[in-house]
Structures are given as C-alpha cells and as structure tokens.
Amino acid sequence: MKQNTAHQIAHVLIEALPYIQKFKDKTVVIKFGGNAMIDEALKHSFARDIVLMKLVGINPVVVHGGGPQIGHLLKKIGKSTEFIDGMRVTDSETMDVVEMVLGGLVNKQIVNLINVHGGKAVGLTGKDGNFIHARKINLQKTSPEMDAPEIIDLGHVGEVSSIDASVVDMLVHSDFIPVIAPIGVGDDGHSYNINADLVAGKVAEVLKAEKLMLLTNTPGILDKRQQLLTGLSLTDIDNLIDDGTISGGMIPKTRCATDALKGGVNSVHIIDGRVDHAVLLELFTDQGVGTLLLRR
Ligand SMILES: Nc1ncnc2c1ncn2[C@@H]1O[C@H](COP(=O)(O)OP(=O)(O)O)[C@@H](O)[C@H]1O
Ligand SMILES: CC(=O)N[C@@H](CCC(=O)OP(=O)(O)O)C(=O)O
Numbered sequence: 001m002k003q004n005t006a007h008q009i010a011h012v013l014i015e016a017l018p019y020i021q022k023f024k025d026k027t028v029v030i031k032f033g034g035n036a037m038i039d040e041a042l043k044h045s046f047a048r049d050i051v052l053m054k055l056v057g058i059n060p061v062v063v064h065g066g067g068p069q070i071g072h073l074l075k076k077i078g079k080s081t082e083f084i085d086g087m088r089v090t091d092s093e094t095m096d097v098v099e100m101v102l103g104g105l106v107n108k109q110i111v112n113l114i115n116v117h118g119g120k121a122v123g124l125t126g127k128d129g130n131f132i133h134a135r136k137i138n139l140q141k142t143s144p145e146m147d148a149p150e151i152i153d154l155g156h157v158g159e160v161s162s163i164d165a166s167v168v169d170m171l172v173h174s175d176f177i178p179v180i181a182p183i184g185v186g187d188d189g190h191s192y193n194i195n196a197d198l199v200a201g202k203v204a205e206v207l208k209a210e211k212l213m214l215l216t217n218t219p220g221i222l223d224k225r226q227q228l229l230t231g232l233s234l235t236d237i238d239n240l241i242d243d244g245t246i247s248g249g250m251i252p253k254t255r256c257a258t259d260a261l262k263g264g265v266n267s268v269h270i271i272d273g274r275v276d277h278a279v280l281l282e283l284f285t286d287q288g289v290g291t292l293l294l295r296r
Helices: 003-023 040-055 067-076 092-116 166-172 196-206 234-242 250-262 278-284
Strands: 027-032 059-064 121-125 132-141 150-163 177-181 183-185 191-193 211-216 267-272 291-293
Touching: 003 278, 027 040, 027 196, 040 059, 040 092, 040 177, 040 278, 059 092, 059 166, 059 196, 067 092, 092 121, 092 150, 092 177, 092 183, 092 191, 121 166, 132 191, 150 183, 150 196, 166 177, 196 211, 196 250, 211 250, 211 278, 234 250, 250 267, 250 291, 267 278
Parallel strands: 027 059, 027 211, 059 177, 121 177, 132 183, 150 191, 211 267
Antiparallel strands: 132 150, 183 191, 267 291
C-alpha cells in the first residue's frame, strides 16, 4: 500500500473516532426508503454500514419502506393505485399486497443482506410482539368554497396510535439488529398500511433515539432552484410546505421529522440513499451529508 493511501485511511479513521465515542450505546433509527433501494451494490453497502455501526457499539434500528416495490407487484397483477398527499389509497386487496411485499419480500431481503455481511438482523412487522398499534386515518380537505371539510377515505391506511417497544428494546440491547416493516395492527386486529417515515419517526421517539436518518432518492430537501437546504428549523419546514417547495412524499417525511424532534430525538437528517455509504458519511464525517433538521 502506498504511504499516501495509508495516511488517508488513518485520517478517515481518526476523523471517525469522536463520532464513534459520541454515539456509543446510543440508538440510531435509519429509514431505508423504497426509492433508495435502487440497486444491488447500494443495498450491500447500506447493509455493511449497519453492521459496522453495530460493531462499534451503536444500536441501529432499521425501518424500511417499499412503495415502488408495492407499485411493481400491483402493476403485475393489473391493479391500479393512487396516492393522496403522499399516502397510498389502500383497499383490502391492496392491503394484502402491501403486507406480502413489505412484511415478506422487502423485509426479508434486508434482513438477509445484513446477515450476509455478518450482522444478526431480525425482521418484524408491527404485528410481531403486538408492537405497532394503528388507527385509521381519514384525510380532511378544506377549501374556501366548501362549508364543511371534505373527508377522504384512504381505506386501510393507518397512523401510529401507540408503540410497545419492549420487543424492539430487547433486540436492541442484545446482539440483534431490528428491521421493521411499516405495518400496524388495529384494536380490531386488522392490518394497517402506514407510511414508513411516520413509523420511523415514532420508533425513534419511543426508543429515545439520538438520531433519525431518512434515506431517500434526493440529496435532501431542495429549494425551488434545486439547491440543497440544511440547518432547517420547525418553522422553516412549515413555510416550505405552505409555499409548495416541499410536496408529495416529502410532506410525510418532513412531518415525521418535526414530530420526532418535538418528541425528543436530537437530530434528524434527510440523506441521499443513492450515495454509496451515505449512512457512514453522515455519521462519521465532519461535513455530514444531506439536510439537517433542528429543534428550534
Ligand atoms: N423540496 C423537495 N426536496 C426534495 N424532494 C422533494 C421535495 N418536494 C417533493 N419532493 C419529492 O419527494 C420525494 C421523496 O419522497 P418519497 O418518494 O416518498 O421517498 P421515499 O420512497 O424515499 O420515502 C423526492 O423524490 C421528490 O420527488
Ligand atoms: C400509506 C402508505 O403510503 N404506505 C406506504 C408504505 C411503504 C412506504 O412508505 O414506502 P417508501 O418509504 O418507499 O415510500 C405505501 O403503501 O407505499
């Protein structure tokens, strides 16, 4: 190995040292979005990042999405699908597909990838250990022309009503890496399709996580000129949603981020999952990557 390269490696390791010390024994929740799972090599580098975090004494908890993967199977079976405010309208048949894709295919793929790289991952949906309780969401739309708000029925779409973190706690404090699919269970025992960002935010809150990282398919939150924004406060987020800069799937993402900050999570980062080793770059380098959101 050339001496220059050896020095560069030593420099990188030393830059990581204070961060390893700072985050040791802390919980970091990482949301791996379906759009960030775009290629095999990236999925492997994500899995290696998670294994490395666990090995240096940080407790990673993975919550995954799989929106595009659900869309792919729905298309294959000839079923159309629609999103309202970033949430999939979910009838009973769609719910079955959601449960198959998220709880089966995607969850087990991530578990297997982490295990292939030497970690010990355990996959869960909110039904396992009865841990994510959900209630049905109905959207309310208001407009100046309407006397009363219009109620939009999204079917089996839920929000988190409570989380019993005991099963996740047990895994986090052992050798295991929990990998969570965003499916909740209602009081009636029915399954609910929950936006994965919302689950990640609540899990981070309940576990009193140090950090929540949301991996997606953009460099972070972009302004109208496509420039990366960072150091955003809760008020900045509200303004960016109101003026239409933040739209679509980025709305639930930023809403969950602000809720997590209000709930006690120290920092939230929206980062580009298409960048190789994005998780490690955010955690262990001085400059970090993506958009940092702060409780201000
Ligand atoms: N201001 C913004 N900055 C970046 N992305 C935005 C913004 N507003 C809307 N988006 C959209 O939000 C998408 C990310 O949300 P989503 O598709 O739900 O991702 P994921 O599947 O990773 O959860 C981006 O690909 C982009 O199209
Ligand atoms: C209610 C709702 O929209 N649920 C999402 C759940 C998966 C998800 O959130 O996946 P991404 O993180 O990849 O977008 C869906 O059905 O697509």
